[in-house]
Protein backbone atom coordinates (compact mmCIF):
# COMPACT_ATOMS: atom_id res chain seq x y z
CA UNK A 1 0.00 0.00 0.00
CA UNK A 2 1.40 3.38 -1.02
CA UNK A 3 2.27 5.71 1.83
CA UNK A 4 2.46 9.47 1.52
CA UNK A 5 4.10 11.96 3.81
CA UNK A 6 2.81 15.55 3.87
CA UNK A 7 5.60 17.85 5.09
CA UNK A 8 6.00 21.51 6.06
CA UNK A 9 2.37 21.90 7.20
CA UNK A 10 2.18 25.39 8.72
CA UNK A 11 -0.86 24.56 10.87
CA UNK A 12 -2.35 21.08 11.20
CA UNK A 13 -5.86 20.80 12.69
CA UNK A 14 -6.46 17.23 13.88
CA UNK A 15 -9.57 17.79 16.06
CA UNK A 16 -7.92 15.36 18.49
CA UNK A 17 -7.43 17.12 21.82
CA UNK A 18 -4.82 14.53 22.79
CA UNK A 19 -2.56 15.80 20.00
CA UNK A 20 -0.63 19.03 19.61
CA UNK A 21 -1.56 22.11 21.60
CA UNK A 22 -4.20 20.40 23.77
CA UNK A 23 -7.06 22.55 22.44
CA UNK A 24 -10.20 20.85 21.04
CA UNK A 25 -8.70 21.56 17.62
CA UNK A 26 -5.62 19.45 18.41
CA UNK A 27 -3.31 21.85 16.59
CA UNK A 28 0.27 21.20 15.54
CA UNK A 29 2.46 23.84 13.93
CA UNK A 30 5.31 23.15 11.50
CA UNK A 31 3.93 19.63 11.34
CA UNK A 32 3.88 16.58 9.11
CA UNK A 33 1.62 13.61 8.66
CA UNK A 34 1.71 10.22 6.96
CA UNK A 35 -1.27 8.57 5.29
CA UNK A 36 -1.87 5.53 3.12
CA UNK A 37 -4.73 5.19 0.63
CA UNK A 38 -7.30 4.88 3.38
CA UNK A 39 -6.06 5.99 6.78
CA UNK A 40 -3.95 8.43 8.75
CA UNK A 41 -0.87 6.56 9.96
CA UNK A 42 1.15 9.18 11.79
CA UNK A 43 0.99 12.83 12.88
CA UNK A 44 3.86 14.80 14.40
CA UNK A 45 6.55 17.45 14.15
CA UNK A 46 7.94 18.20 10.72
CA UNK A 47 11.46 17.49 12.01
CA UNK A 48 10.39 13.95 12.92
CA UNK A 49 8.64 13.15 9.63
CA UNK A 50 9.44 9.63 8.49
CA UNK A 51 10.09 8.81 4.86
CA UNK A 52 7.31 7.44 2.69
CA UNK A 53 6.69 6.33 -0.89
CA UNK A 54 5.52 9.80 -1.90
CA UNK A 55 6.17 13.24 -0.51
CA UNK A 56 3.81 16.23 -0.65
CA UNK A 57 5.26 19.60 0.30
CA UNK A 58 2.51 21.66 2.00
CA UNK A 59 4.73 24.69 2.57
CA UNK A 60 2.70 27.77 3.66
CA UNK A 61 -0.44 25.63 3.87
CA UNK A 62 -2.77 24.68 6.68
CA UNK A 63 -4.23 21.18 6.71
CA UNK A 64 -7.69 20.33 8.06
CA UNK A 65 -9.95 17.26 8.07
CA UNK A 66 -12.37 17.21 5.13
CA UNK A 67 -15.66 18.92 5.88
CA UNK A 68 -18.56 16.62 6.78
CA UNK A 69 -21.76 18.05 5.30
CA UNK A 70 -24.39 16.23 7.34
CA UNK A 71 -27.50 17.84 5.81
CA UNK A 72 -28.21 18.24 2.08
CA UNK A 73 -31.08 17.76 -0.35
CA UNK A 74 -28.91 17.31 -3.44
CA UNK A 75 -31.19 15.18 -5.62
CA UNK A 76 -33.66 17.52 -7.26
CA UNK A 77 -34.61 19.09 -10.57
CA UNK A 78 -35.37 22.70 -11.39
CA UNK A 79 -34.50 25.87 -9.49
CA UNK A 80 -36.38 28.54 -7.53
CA UNK A 81 -34.34 31.72 -7.84
CA UNK A 82 -37.56 33.72 -8.32
CA UNK A 83 -38.59 32.82 -4.76
CA UNK A 84 -35.20 33.99 -3.49
CA UNK A 85 -35.67 37.30 -5.27
CA UNK A 86 -39.15 37.69 -3.78
CA UNK A 87 -37.88 36.97 -0.27
CA UNK A 88 -35.07 39.47 -0.63
CA UNK A 89 -37.78 41.95 -1.58
CA UNK A 90 -39.56 41.20 1.69
CA UNK A 91 -41.81 38.18 1.16
CA UNK A 92 -41.69 35.68 4.09
CA UNK A 93 -40.78 31.98 3.72
CA UNK A 94 -43.58 29.53 4.49
CA UNK A 95 -42.28 26.24 3.05
CA UNK A 96 -44.84 26.24 0.23
CA UNK A 97 -42.32 26.17 -2.61
CA UNK A 98 -41.30 22.54 -2.04
CA UNK A 99 -44.26 21.49 -4.21
CA UNK A 100 -42.64 23.19 -7.21
CA UNK A 101 -39.48 21.16 -6.81
CA UNK A 102 -41.57 18.00 -6.37
CA UNK A 103 -43.27 18.66 -9.72
CA UNK A 104 -39.95 19.32 -11.48
CA UNK A 105 -38.25 16.30 -9.92
CA UNK A 106 -41.10 13.91 -10.76
CA UNK A 107 -40.77 15.03 -14.39
CA UNK A 108 -36.97 14.63 -14.56
CA UNK A 109 -35.22 11.69 -16.21
CA UNK A 110 -32.90 9.41 -14.27
CA UNK A 111 -30.02 10.72 -16.35
CA UNK A 112 -30.82 14.34 -15.54
CA UNK A 113 -31.04 13.61 -11.83
CA UNK A 114 -27.72 11.74 -11.88
CA UNK A 115 -25.93 14.47 -13.81
CA UNK A 116 -27.16 17.35 -11.67
CA UNK A 117 -26.53 15.46 -8.43
CA UNK A 118 -22.99 14.69 -9.54
CA UNK A 119 -22.35 18.35 -10.31
CA UNK A 120 -23.55 19.38 -6.86
CA UNK A 121 -21.40 16.74 -5.16
CA UNK A 122 -18.41 18.00 -7.16
CA UNK A 123 -19.17 21.61 -6.19
CA UNK A 124 -19.27 20.68 -2.50
CA UNK A 125 -16.08 18.73 -2.88
CA UNK A 126 -14.27 21.63 -4.53
CA UNK A 127 -14.88 23.52 -1.30
CA UNK A 128 -13.40 20.74 0.84
CA UNK A 129 -16.41 18.53 1.64
CA UNK A 130 -15.28 14.89 1.72
CA UNK A 131 -18.45 13.34 3.21
CA UNK A 132 -21.97 14.39 2.24
CA UNK A 133 -25.31 13.24 3.58
CA UNK A 134 -28.04 13.28 0.92
CA UNK A 135 -31.79 13.23 1.53
CA UNK A 136 -34.67 12.18 -0.69
CA UNK A 137 -37.95 14.08 -0.40
CA UNK A 138 -38.81 15.62 -3.77
CA UNK A 139 -41.02 12.93 -5.29
CA UNK A 140 -43.19 11.83 -2.35
CA UNK A 141 -44.38 8.64 -4.06
CA UNK A 142 -43.24 5.08 -3.34
CA UNK A 143 -41.43 4.63 -6.65
CA UNK A 144 -40.18 8.20 -6.78
CA UNK A 145 -38.63 8.25 -3.33
CA UNK A 146 -37.04 4.86 -4.05
CA UNK A 147 -35.54 6.41 -7.20
CA UNK A 148 -34.12 9.35 -5.23
CA UNK A 149 -32.45 7.23 -2.54
CA UNK A 150 -31.03 5.06 -5.33
CA UNK A 151 -29.48 8.10 -7.05
CA UNK A 152 -28.24 9.45 -3.70
CA UNK A 153 -26.63 6.11 -2.85
CA UNK A 154 -24.42 6.40 -5.94
CA UNK A 155 -22.70 9.38 -4.28
CA UNK A 156 -22.87 8.67 -0.58
CA UNK A 157 -23.26 6.01 2.09
CA UNK A 158 -25.08 8.59 4.19
CA UNK A 159 -28.47 8.44 2.49
CA UNK A 160 -31.59 9.70 4.26
CA UNK A 161 -35.18 8.80 3.46
CA UNK A 162 -37.27 11.98 3.71
CA UNK A 163 -40.66 10.89 2.41
CA UNK A 164 -42.04 13.06 5.22
CA UNK A 165 -40.83 16.31 3.67
CA UNK A 166 -44.30 17.79 3.06
CA UNK A 167 -47.74 16.29 2.43
CA UNK A 168 -48.09 16.25 -1.37
CA UNK A 169 -51.07 18.02 -2.95
CA UNK A 170 -52.88 14.80 -3.81
CA UNK A 171 -53.09 13.94 -0.07
CA UNK A 172 -54.08 17.39 1.20
CA UNK A 173 -57.50 16.11 2.26
CA UNK A 174 -56.20 12.84 3.69
CA UNK A 175 -53.04 13.50 5.66
CA UNK A 176 -53.40 10.29 7.65
CA UNK A 177 -53.25 8.24 4.46
CA UNK A 178 -49.98 9.94 3.48
CA UNK A 179 -48.44 9.38 6.93
CA UNK A 180 -49.44 5.73 6.64
CA UNK A 181 -47.91 5.51 3.15
CA UNK A 182 -44.61 7.05 4.30
CA UNK A 183 -44.30 4.73 7.30
CA UNK A 184 -45.49 1.72 5.28
CA UNK A 185 -44.85 1.05 1.60
CA UNK A 186 -42.57 4.05 1.02
CA UNK A 187 -40.31 3.23 3.96
CA UNK A 188 -40.17 -0.42 2.88
CA UNK A 189 -39.13 0.61 -0.64
CA UNK A 190 -36.47 3.08 0.53
CA UNK A 191 -34.98 1.39 3.60
CA UNK A 192 -32.63 -0.94 1.68
CA UNK A 193 -30.72 2.05 0.22
CA UNK A 194 -31.00 4.33 3.26
CA UNK A 195 -29.06 4.63 6.48
CA UNK A 196 -31.32 7.31 7.98
CA UNK A 197 -34.91 8.52 8.13
CA UNK A 198 -35.81 12.18 8.61
CA UNK A 199 -39.08 14.06 9.11
CA UNK A 200 -39.77 17.76 8.53
CA UNK A 201 -41.54 18.35 11.84
CA UNK A 202 -42.63 21.97 11.59
CA UNK A 203 -45.34 24.47 10.73
CA UNK A 204 -46.88 23.52 7.37
CA UNK A 205 -45.20 20.10 7.35
CA UNK A 206 -45.70 17.28 9.92
CA UNK A 207 -46.94 17.45 13.52
CA UNK A 208 -45.01 15.93 16.41
CA UNK A 209 -47.43 12.98 16.57
CA UNK A 210 -47.20 12.35 12.83
CA UNK A 211 -43.42 12.63 12.94
CA UNK A 212 -43.17 10.29 15.92
CA UNK A 213 -45.26 7.59 14.26
CA UNK A 214 -43.10 7.69 11.10
CA UNK A 215 -39.79 7.78 12.96
CA UNK A 216 -40.72 4.86 15.23
CA UNK A 217 -41.53 2.74 12.19
CA UNK A 218 -38.26 3.80 10.56
CA UNK A 219 -36.36 2.81 13.69
CA UNK A 220 -38.08 -0.59 13.62
CA UNK A 221 -36.90 -0.92 10.01
CA UNK A 222 -33.31 -0.43 11.21
CA UNK A 223 -32.77 3.18 10.19
CA UNK A 224 -31.11 5.85 12.30
CA UNK A 225 -33.19 8.94 13.02
CA UNK A 226 -32.84 12.62 12.13
CA UNK A 227 -35.36 15.44 12.49
CA UNK A 228 -35.90 18.81 10.79
CA UNK A 229 -37.09 20.72 13.84
CA UNK A 230 -37.97 24.20 15.05
CA UNK A 231 -37.03 25.99 11.84
CA UNK A 232 -40.23 27.96 11.40
CA UNK A 233 -41.55 27.98 14.97
CA UNK A 234 -41.38 26.46 18.43
CA UNK A 235 -42.98 23.29 17.15
CA UNK A 236 -41.71 20.45 19.34
CA UNK A 237 -39.29 18.91 16.87
CA UNK A 238 -36.29 19.32 19.16
CA UNK A 239 -38.03 17.63 22.09
CA UNK A 240 -39.15 14.79 19.81
CA UNK A 241 -35.62 14.27 18.50
CA UNK A 242 -34.26 14.04 22.04
CA UNK A 243 -37.12 11.75 23.11
CA UNK A 244 -36.33 9.32 20.29
CA UNK A 245 -32.56 9.55 20.61
CA UNK A 246 -32.16 10.96 17.10
CA UNK A 247 -28.59 11.46 15.90
CA UNK A 248 -29.34 15.06 15.00
CA UNK A 249 -32.03 17.71 15.04
CA UNK A 250 -31.51 20.24 12.32
CA UNK A 251 -32.27 23.97 12.09
CA UNK A 252 -33.11 24.71 15.78
CA UNK A 253 -33.90 28.30 14.83
CA UNK A 254 -36.67 28.68 17.45
CA UNK A 255 -35.77 26.90 20.69
CA UNK A 256 -36.85 27.54 24.26
CA UNK A 257 -34.63 27.04 27.30
CA UNK A 258 -36.14 23.61 28.01
CA UNK A 259 -35.15 22.48 24.49
CA UNK A 260 -31.59 23.70 25.01
CA UNK A 261 -31.37 21.91 28.37
CA UNK A 262 -32.77 18.70 26.87
CA UNK A 263 -30.27 18.84 24.00
CA UNK A 264 -27.38 19.46 26.37
CA UNK A 265 -28.32 16.39 28.43
CA UNK A 266 -28.68 14.18 25.33
CA UNK A 267 -26.46 12.70 22.64
CA UNK A 268 -28.49 14.45 19.91
CA UNK A 269 -26.45 16.94 17.88
CA UNK A 270 -27.95 20.35 17.02
CA UNK A 271 -27.15 20.96 13.36
CA UNK A 272 -27.33 24.61 12.36
CA UNK A 273 -27.89 25.64 8.76
CA UNK A 274 -27.16 29.35 8.39
CA UNK A 275 -27.48 29.15 4.61
CA UNK A 276 -31.22 28.76 5.23
CA UNK A 277 -31.46 31.88 7.39
CA UNK A 278 -29.39 33.76 4.84
CA UNK A 279 -31.55 32.63 1.92
CA UNK A 280 -34.88 33.17 3.67
CA UNK A 281 -33.85 36.47 5.27
CA UNK A 282 -34.72 35.01 8.67
CA UNK A 283 -33.13 35.66 12.07
CA UNK A 284 -30.10 33.46 12.74
CA UNK A 285 -30.22 31.14 15.76
CA UNK A 286 -27.61 31.73 18.45
CA UNK A 287 -25.01 29.01 18.28
CA UNK A 288 -23.39 30.71 21.28
CA UNK A 289 -26.42 29.98 23.45
CA UNK A 290 -26.31 26.28 22.50
CA UNK A 291 -22.53 25.97 22.93
CA UNK A 292 -22.55 27.73 26.30
CA UNK A 293 -25.22 25.28 27.49
CA UNK A 294 -23.06 22.33 26.46
CA UNK A 295 -24.92 21.29 23.30
CA UNK A 296 -22.90 19.62 20.53
CA UNK A 297 -23.29 21.78 17.42
CA UNK A 298 -22.72 20.84 13.77
CA UNK A 299 -22.81 23.08 10.71
CA UNK A 300 -24.07 21.94 7.30
CA UNK A 301 -25.03 23.52 3.99
CA UNK A 302 -28.68 22.34 3.74
CA UNK A 303 -28.04 22.54 0.00
CA UNK A 304 -31.52 22.61 -1.59
CA UNK A 305 -33.16 24.61 -4.37
CA UNK A 306 -35.62 26.54 -2.24
CA UNK A 307 -34.05 27.87 0.90
CA UNK A 308 -30.28 27.33 0.78
CA UNK A 309 -28.78 26.70 -2.65
CA UNK A 310 -25.33 26.78 -1.05
CA UNK A 311 -22.50 24.43 -2.00
CA UNK A 312 -19.66 26.21 -0.18
CA UNK A 313 -19.02 25.11 3.41
CA UNK A 314 -16.62 28.02 3.83
CA UNK A 315 -19.53 30.43 3.41
CA UNK A 316 -21.55 28.47 6.00
CA UNK A 317 -18.64 28.74 8.43
CA UNK A 318 -18.26 32.46 7.76
CA UNK A 319 -21.99 33.05 8.38
CA UNK A 320 -21.83 31.08 11.64
CA UNK A 321 -18.91 33.18 12.79
CA UNK A 322 -20.34 36.51 11.64
CA UNK A 323 -23.97 35.98 12.63
CA UNK A 324 -24.31 33.16 15.18
CA UNK A 325 -21.67 33.86 17.78
CA UNK A 326 -19.25 31.05 17.00
CA UNK A 327 -15.50 31.48 17.10
CA UNK A 328 -13.72 30.54 13.89
CA UNK A 329 -12.35 27.42 15.57
CA UNK A 330 -15.77 26.39 16.88
CA UNK A 331 -17.25 26.77 13.41
CA UNK A 332 -14.52 24.73 11.71
CA UNK A 333 -14.89 22.05 14.39
CA UNK A 334 -18.69 22.03 13.88
CA UNK A 335 -18.27 21.59 10.09
CA UNK A 336 -15.84 18.69 10.52
CA UNK A 337 -16.08 16.67 13.76
CA UNK A 338 -19.51 18.13 14.57
CA UNK A 339 -20.83 16.85 11.25
CA UNK A 340 -19.24 13.46 11.88
CA UNK A 341 -20.97 13.22 15.27
CA UNK A 342 -24.27 14.18 13.63
CA UNK A 343 -23.76 11.14 11.40
CA UNK A 344 -22.58 8.96 14.30
CA UNK A 345 -19.24 8.45 12.59
CA UNK A 346 -15.99 8.18 14.55
CA UNK A 347 -13.73 7.61 11.54
CA UNK A 348 -14.12 11.02 9.86
CA UNK A 349 -14.04 14.68 10.86
CA UNK A 350 -10.66 14.33 12.57
CA UNK A 351 -7.10 13.33 11.67
CA UNK A 352 -6.03 11.10 14.54
CA UNK A 353 -3.94 8.08 13.54
CA UNK A 354 -6.47 5.46 12.38
CA UNK A 355 -8.97 8.00 11.00
CA UNK A 356 -9.95 7.98 7.34
CA UNK A 357 -7.42 9.88 5.26
CA UNK A 358 -9.82 12.69 4.34
CA UNK A 359 -7.26 15.46 4.23
CA UNK A 360 -7.73 18.98 2.87
CA UNK A 361 -4.65 21.08 2.13
CA UNK A 362 -5.60 24.76 2.11
CA UNK A 363 -4.07 27.45 -0.04
CA UNK A 364 -3.69 29.48 3.18
CA UNK A 365 -1.28 29.34 6.14
CA UNK A 366 -4.02 29.17 8.80
CA UNK A 367 -7.42 27.46 8.77
CA UNK A 368 -9.01 30.73 9.94
CA UNK A 369 -8.72 31.91 6.34
CA UNK A 370 -11.80 29.79 5.57
CA UNK A 371 -13.93 32.42 7.33
CA UNK A 372 -11.58 35.39 6.92
CA UNK A 373 -11.56 35.14 3.13
CA UNK A 374 -15.27 34.37 2.87
CA UNK A 375 -16.32 32.78 -0.39
CA UNK A 376 -12.77 32.38 -1.69
CA UNK A 377 -11.55 29.18 -3.31
CA UNK A 378 -8.98 28.04 -0.73
CA UNK A 379 -8.65 24.31 -1.35
CA UNK A 380 -5.24 23.51 -2.76
CA UNK A 381 -5.51 19.72 -2.73
CA UNK A 382 -7.82 17.04 -1.35
CA UNK A 383 -6.55 13.60 -0.40
CA UNK A 384 -9.46 11.21 -0.08
CA UNK A 385 -9.86 7.46 -0.28
Ligand SMILES: [Zn+2]
Nearest residue numbers: 071073228302
Ligand atom coordinates in the same frame (compact mmCIF):
# COMPACT_ATOMS: atom_id res chain seq x y z
ZN1 LIG B 1 -33.20 20.38 5.10
